[in-house]
Amino acid sequence: MASGKMKLGEKLLFGGFALIGILAFIGWLVLENVRKHLDKPMYPVLEYNFSVEGMHGSELFRTSGCTICHRAMRNGTNMGLVLDGIGSKRSLDYLNKFLINPEASYFGGTTMDHGPAKGAAFVAKLPPADLRAIAAFLSELRANPGSNASRLPPAGGESGFIDEMVRMWAPDSWKSEHKDIREEMKLKAKEGRHDAGSK
Numbered sequence: 259m260a261s262g263k264m265k266l267g268e269k270l271l272f273g274g275f276a277l278i279g280i281l282a283f284i285g286w287l288v289l290e291n292v293r294k295h296l297d298k299p300m301y302p303v304l305e306y307n308f309s310v311e312g313m314h315g316s317e318l319f320r321t322s323g324c325t326i327c328h329r330a331m332r333n334g335t336n337m338g339l340v341l342d343g344i345g346s347k348r349s350l351d352y353l354n355k356f357l358i359n360p361e362a363s364y365f366g367g368t369t370m371d372h373g374p375a376k377g378a379a380f381v382a383k384l385p386p387a388d389l390r391a392i393a394a395f396l397s398e399l400r401a402n403p404g405s406n407a408s409r410l411p412p413a414g415g416e417s418g419f420i421d422e423m424v425r426m427w428a429p430d431s432w433k434s435e436h437k438d439i440r441e442e443m444k445l446k447a448k449e450g451r452h453d454a455g456s457k
């Protein structure tokens with residue numbers, strides 16, 4: 259390098275780095291350009307389609323102290339449970355019961371924060387009308403099937419990828435101890451019933 263000229267290897271090395279940088283930059287430009295011209299979000303995870311009561315509930319959710327521990331729709335913290343998509347996991351009935359009487363509703367398990375003399379004890383004491391509105395809001399936080407906030411597989415249910423992952427990674431005990439929700443969905447579809455969890 260004393261002569262100030264780069265050797266061939268150095269040229270290739272730095273040229274390679276520069277090329278990677280340039281390609282990444284072009285990729286980013288294309289992505290941003292595509293994103294700007296979409297009329298929908300690129301990765302829709304949640305659907306916001308609130309009723310009047312749900313809208314009211316979303317306000318109460320933000321003003322009643324829930325966001326100290328929870329996050330939903332980009333409000334709040336990750337300290338407790340992220341509630342995005344909870345409407346696809348829990349029914350309105352369950353949410354109503356949980357907010358008023360958490361420990362009795364929590365599948366026999368003990369709660370960490372919800373319940374008398376715990377951090378979120380105040381929740382059950384909120385005015386019943388407020389709790390109903392909050393429950394409506396939460397039940398409307400539905401996740402698109404197949405997204406990371408949903409327990410439901412992608413629409414259609416058939417996924418070679420999921421089959422393969424289950425085959426490769428799930429321990430044998432897991433298969434006998436748990437039900438595959440897709441089997442349940444297929445059964446329900448056959449019976450012509452509408453699954454409460456899906457849309």
Ligand code: HEC
Pocket residue numbers: 319322323324325326327328338339341344348353356357364368369370371372377378381392396
């Ligand atoms: C002090 C922290 C804290 C506060 C405040 C709090 N939560 Fe929670 N929440 C939790 C934790 C932790 C859980 C998990 C269950 C448990 O262990 O209590 C939970 C669970 C939940 C669940 C899920 C229940 C289930 O079975 O899936 C809902 C719904 C919920 N909270 C709603 C609310 C609402 C609405 C508010 C505000 C009115 C609120 N929470 C305030 C900590 C909190």
